Amino acid sequence: MSSKPFALGAAVALALCLGCDAAGEAPIPAFADGGLLRLGPSLPQSGHVGLEGRFVLDQGTSLLGPDVVLTTGKGTITLSSGKEAAVVALEGACLPNDRLVLEGHWRYPRGRDVGLVRLELEDEEAARDLCAGGATQRPLVFAGAWGTGSRSPESPLELRYDAPLIPYRGRFFSVAHHGACEPSDSCGVSPNTLETILLSERYGATAMEVDVRATGDGVPILFHDPAFNSSSTRGVFCQGGVDAQTFDQVEANCRLAHGEKIPTLEQALDLLLDNTLMDFVYLDMKVPEAVAPAIELALAINERAAEAGRSFRAVVALTKDSVTQEWLEVAADADEMPPCLVEYDPDLVVSLGCIVWGPTWTGGPRTDDVETVRAAGARTIYWTLNDENFIEQFLRSANPDGAITSRTGLLMYLYQKVGQVPPEVADPASP
Helix, strand or coil: CCCCCCCHHHHHHHHHHHHCCCCCCCCCCCCCCCCHHHHCCECCHHHHHHHCEEEEEEECHHHHCCEEEEEECCCCEEEEECCCCCEEEEEEEEECCCEEEEEEEEECCCCCCEEEEEEEECCHHHHHHHHCCCCCCCCCEEEEEECCCCCCCCEEEEEEEEECCCCCCCCCEEEEECCCCCCCCCCCCCCCCHHHHHHHHHCCCCEEEEEEEECCCCCEEECCCCEECCCCEECCCCCEEHHHCCHHHHHHHCEECCCCCCCEHHHHHHHHHHHCCCCEEEEEECCHHHHHHHHHHHHHHHHHHHHCCCCCEEEEEECCHHHHHHHHHHHHHCCCCCCEEECCCHHHHHHHCCCEECCEHHHCCCHHHHHHHHHCCCEEEEECCCCHHHHHHHHHHHCCCEEEECCHHHHHHHHHHHCCCCCCCCCCCCC
8 A cells, every 4th residue: 555656746736625625724825827936947955955044034024023944855945933933835946047936835823824925046146056956155145025815925025044054954853743733723734644744844844743543454544533523534434433444444434624535654654755854753653553563664664764865764652551562562573673762751761772752741841851861872852842932941951852843843943043952862773
């Protein structure tokens, strides 16, 4: 059941369509004529890194505040702001006459505010350098406009490069909480779907957390709740416990709130490796029955990542005693196991040789435990941090390796503003 490549443009188009199905949603807007991106080839992936940095706003502060952080993914460019947790999801194209244009949309994730954005790099020589796939020593200034809804952008927006980013790729992880698109958000995409995986990278995620359950015939799927119900799924025959239906029944009978299919874990892992630059995926094991097949799939995708020269890892999260017990039973007969994460007990992280401790934020920073697991070669990634004040508190006091969040752009913005690069860990298998 391996998935075929899932094109970014197709995913965005699907998100647009799906968002239109739900009353009260604010679907992703798009330029009616396809915008300027249609007029030239995409910015090379190697040229994306040359755009990264902290930028100050000379115009457009009413939308994004005084400054933004620019990070990149696979074919994606993200502006993250501290104002209303705003994110701007862009793509770049190289037009004739040494023009580099960025187009996409902005969103306030806590509400229904969205609109279109168009920016152009003012320096032609810098555009030529980046479109050739290299870096540039030229000053980066983008000028353009933003708008509301699907209306053409008219309000001025100008960004000027200010400073480099502190290291984040492979060092600090902004982990999307089951897709960083909560059911309460008006983003037009359901959690735990292929669509939200791609959208989350556009919104600043560098890693992904997904919820894993098993159908009655043992197929691991992405789904949070123990049972299908009218609040999360559609379908006359999509009712009852997840473990009471076979995967074929789920595929035939169930659709999510915005019309998406419920994906298998295998499909999600393939998509993450092939179509994103995510650093790792946090497999939140909801039931012990999903542990053994998830381990098998994690080992397979990690091997494929290594063959491709990617540092991407699937990490199995031990979320409760029953899941941990199943992990231990599989490990007793296995020649190899994937990396593991423990949510509840830092001592268990050390004794099992897991590479991440994932404590809940409600227990506070727990800095002594952070140092204990760090000394053993493990990282600390809190869950789930969404509030700006708490994010800043944890960044300042614990210097963590990341957090699960529904505000991936805001987390990255605050990390760049007030955080420090976490210390290196000794374990080379860590994400």
